[in-house]
Amino acid sequence: MNELERSSENGALRRQRKPIDQRALYDRFGAMAYGIILQILPQNQAHEVLLEVFKSVNLLSFSNPAVSPAITIIRMARAKAFEYKEKTGQAQREQIEPISSTGSYSPESIFDLTFRQGYSFEAISEQSGISKPEILRAIRDYFQMFHRS
């Protein structure tokens, strides 16, 4: 399926007024959500979070036309993974560790710190000395690099 077809399908899903079928969402985005969760949590915990994501009642009222279902799933998977991390106390342990041992901050490492490790822009800015606009631009650069590759 090419990007155009996928985007039109996404649009169709987005325009649906009735609740989207949970099974259809799982079939389409289950692997994607699991991949995101695995970037944040180990496998034994990731499975539990995946169940929570798709069990979530928010999925049944998927009527937010502001973003596509894929984006909603991405956000939800990430949020649930960090919620789980916080609940199990892993987040606190990691907060006291230094953000970067090498001192280098490539767009990829900044994306990793924000998206995968869950550091706030303020925390990264404080520890690395990089301003928030620069962090945002680094995230954009990371996706630009991905898009070009």
Place this chain on the structure above:
Amino acid sequence: MNTQQYIQSGVLEAYLLGLASDDEQREVLEMKVLYPEVSSALNELEIVIEQYCLDSAVPPPPGTWELIEARTVGTEIKKRESVNGHEKTAEPQPEKPDFLEVAFSDTYIRVHKYWRIAFIAVFILSKIFLIAGLYYYFKADSQSQEIERLKTAIQQQSTR
């Protein structure tokens, strides 16, 4: 800041990834409504981000959907129970966990509700046939006894 600068600032990526603050989210939604360039940039970025995440997709372990289904059904039952509980009693309910433990390695099977009617019909029919069978059995038995009795009566009459 013009729209191009706004698009290139990276705030749209942060918004789509769920990294933006509430103020930034509101701002992006306003900009999306006001400027078609922002709206189309968001649509393009959605595809890029979706593709990025699909590239790192990992198939979930087998049986995951069945577990999700079981938990969803459990949540719905729990919700219905809590709603009914509020209607009947106004007493404070003890705090319960947000999830319902569901045993998924059990020996139960789920069937359509119409099977209940079929089972009842089969049960009633089996009883009717059983009663009819017993009735005709005893009737046939008594008839054969009557025939035997008549035969002996005829034989007795013929010997006289």
